[in-house]
Amino acid sequence: MTVPxxxxxxxxxxxxxxxxxQRACGEGRLTLEEFSVRVGAVWAAEDEGALLRATDGLAPTPVVGSSHTVDQVVTVFSQSRRRGRWRLRGRxxxxxxxxxxxxxxxxxxxxGEDVIEISGACVFGEFKVIVPEGVExxxxxxxxxxxxxxxxxxxxRVPGTPEVRVRVTTWFSNVEVKSARPELPAS
Structure with missing residues (x-):
């Protein structure tokens, strides 16, 4: 008996x-982190089964919480955090x-953009950006x-992930850009 x-x-x-x-990420069916992990598996795949596993469980429609779009954040004498599922309005x-x-x-x-651009200013404050590992x-x-x-x-770099460009003018501030491992799903 031969094994195929x-x-x-x-x-x-x-x-x-x-x-x-990438289309699924742009449509809100995958987060940047989920996309990063799955596309990494695609480029490491050695057989068709591995490719199929990379698309397993791909939601047919966007999940709840993905419709909140953001394109501008102004923080004065306060704190702003964008965590969890959120959508960029554009690039x-x-x-x-x-x-x-x-x-x-x-x-x-x-x-779903190839490039994500974050620009602005920070005066007497703190500014932090966290990206998944493997994102440039x-x-x-x-x-x-x-x-x-x-x-x-x-x-x-994980092939297919967007490049993140951070251009922030700072005065008397602390700016941090770091990568973090994927968070474990809640059980």
């Missing part, structure tokens, strides 16, 4: 599945923080009497 050997998969097969996952996110704290956790953000980040912007900390995990 699975046929090898092509880069074209991987690209088709990666595009399907860019504008932010302005004065005597406050602003945090964007992009691990569960919903966006470019941080620029003038830094006046401020601290900028850039901590990405030393892991390869």
């Amino acid at each position: 050997v699975p046929a090898p998969i092509s880069d074209g097969d991987r690209e088709r599945v990666a595009e399907l996952l 860019g996110l504008r932010t302005f923080t004065v005597f406050g704290s602003t945090e964007f956790d992009l691990r569960h953000v919903l966006s 980040v470019d941080m620029t912007g003038p830094n006046v009497f401020s601290n900028q900390e850039f901590r990405l995990a030393p892991v390869p």
Whole structure:
């Protein structure tokens, strides 16, 4: 009795599945973190079964909580946090923080864009961006009497994930950009 050997998969097969996952992310059926993990599995797949597992459980429609869109956040003498499932209205996110704290956790953000741009200013405040491991980040912007900390995990970029561009002008502030491992699902 011979055991059938699975046929090898092509880069074209991987690209088709990666595009399907990217569309699902843009439609709100996957978060950036879920997309990052699944598309990583697609490029590591050695057979058709692994490709199919990367799309297992893909929600047919967006889940509750994904319709809250954001394109601008202003924080004055207060604190703003964007965590959990939230959607970027477009490619860019504008932010302005004065005597406050602003945090964007992009691990569960919903966006189908190839590039996510975060731009703005932080004066006498704190500004923090968290991305999933394997997402490329470019941080620029003038830094006046401020601290900028850039901590990405030393892991390869996950193919198909968007590039995150952070351009924040800071005065007397603390700016942090870091990557974090995927959160474990609640059981």
